[in-house]
Amino acid sequence: MEIQVIIRNTSPIFSAAPGASSITLDGVFKPAGEGFPLTRARTMTVLAAQVDGALKPVELPVVPGNTMRNLLRRTMLKEVIEPTLRGTTKLGIGAYAAAYAGNASGNPDGKPSTLDEIVEMRAHPFIGLFGGGPRMLEGRLMIDTMYPIHSNATRVIGEGFESQIFNGKLTDFIWTRRVDPITRLLDEEDASIIEGGAAAANDWIGGLMASTKAKAAQRKKKDEEVTEVSEVKDPRGLTAFNAHEVVIPGVNWLWRIKADAPNDAQIGLILDALSKMPKYQIAGGHAKGYGEFIIESITLDGQKVWFDGHLDGEKVSEYLDALAEAMDSMSGEAFERFAASSKGA
Numbered sequence: 229m230e231i232q233v234i235i236r237n238t239s240p241i242f243s244a245a246p247g248a249s250s251i252t253l254d255g256v257f258k259p260a261g262e263g264f265p266l267t268r269a270r271t272m273t274v275l276a277a278q279v280d281g282a283l284k285p286v287e288l289p290v291v292p293g294n295t296m297r298n299l300l301r302r303t304m305l306k307e308v309i310e311p312t313l314r315g316t317t318k319l320g321i322g323a324y325a326a327a328y329a330g331n332a333s334g335n336p337d338g339k340p341s342t343l344d345e346i347v348e349m350r351a352h353p354f355i356g357l358f359g360g361g362p363r364m365l366e367g368r369l370m371i372d373t374m375y376p377i378h379s380n381a382t383r384v385i386g387e388g389f390e391s392q393i394f395n396g397k398l399t400d401f402i403w404t405r406r407v408d409p410i411t412r413l414l415d416e417e418d419a420s421i422i423e424g425g426a427a428a429a430n431d432w433i434g435g436l437m438a439s440t441k442a443k444a445a446q447r448k449k450k451d452e453e454v455t456e457v458s459e460v461k462d463p464r465g466l467t468a469f470n471a472h473e474v475v476i477p478g479v480n481w482l483w484r485i486k487a488d489a490p491n492d493a494q495i496g497l498i499l500d501a502l503s504k505m506p507k508y509q510i511a512g513g514h515a516k517g518y519g520e521f522i523i524e525s526i527t528l529d530g531q532k533v534w535f536d537g538h539l540d541g542e543k544v545s546e547y548l549d550a551l552a553e554a555m556d557s558m559s560g561e562a563f564e565r566f567a568a569s570s571k572g573a
Contacts, residue, residue, distance in 0.1 A: 231499075232482065238477055240402065241521075243510075244472075264469045266472075274288050274383065274384050292374075307504040309354055319563055326361055350365070357497070369485070401472065403470075404471070492551075496550050502523065502526060
């Protein structure tokens with residue numbers, strides 16, 4: 229079973245790449261430490277056809293499958309599972325951790341599940357999809373990387389998206405500036421909440437000025453140009469510029485979800501969670517409003533099941549009914565057994 233979801237981000241997407249980078253104010257990349265701190269966007273190298281028809285590796289911004297898997301898992305738990313269990317049962321701390329992270333520890337049992345446990349757990353609406361646990365139960369769910377529907381991604385996403393293909397710049401930089409709050413005080417009343425009041429504020433600012441002058445003098449000795457921008461990098465680090473590389477708003481993305489022979493309740497749980505997922509945000513930078521999105525379409529094995537911002541009740545009723553029936557009998561016991569270690573048993 230395959231579900232294809234087309235998502236449109238309505239604010240920048242900030243899926244950060246690991247590692248340190250730097251950038252100048254005019255957008256030139258520099259080795260780490262030579263410019264202003266920059267967090268790059270997560271990318272994947274793909275082959276893309278050029279104007280002359282030749283294939284060339286290009287860097288394409290993506291959202292990793294694990295990021296999307298975690299978002300789907302969290303939505304299922306917060307929007308479907310927890311409301312059902314709340315008020316009737318409580319999960320042990322280990323079962324709760326295993327539900328959200330796949331296991332309560334990083335040390336699996338090293339022994340397989342029994343056949344009875346495999347059959348029971350793989351039929352569970354939630355546990356059967358994600359698997360994991362101390363006995364490394366095999367889940368049914370496979371989550372693909374989310375790709376922008378862009379001309380450079382056509383060899384990856386396949387055919388059928390020609391009307392949505394975008395050709396152009398996908399990323400941009402968002403600059404942020406943090407200012408030392410003590411330098412923003414305007415009168416003694418502003419400083420009255422601070423122990424020591426205006427005198428403490430003046431000492432703080434005096435220390436900042438002395439440190440900045442000493443740093444500037446040291447640079448001059450090295451024959452380095454001292455600019456107004458470099459002088460605002462105070463030693464306390466409270467005044468600083470940095471930049472994020474983000475995917476611009478308005479991009480359509482293709483996200484594929486596959487499940488190995490799921491039961492109807494499991495399909496229902498996936499669909500129900502997808503419909504509720506836009507309550508949350510993709511990737512990072514949530515405090516800055518990054519990662520907001522809407523769902524453009526959902527197809528289930530090629531059949532459209534999403535219309536006007538909602539699931540088509542007639543086309544998915546059997547799956548949602550099966551989910552409702554499974555939720556009526558759901559308790560925390562299955563989660564506790566799933567998370568319990570059998571070491572020493």
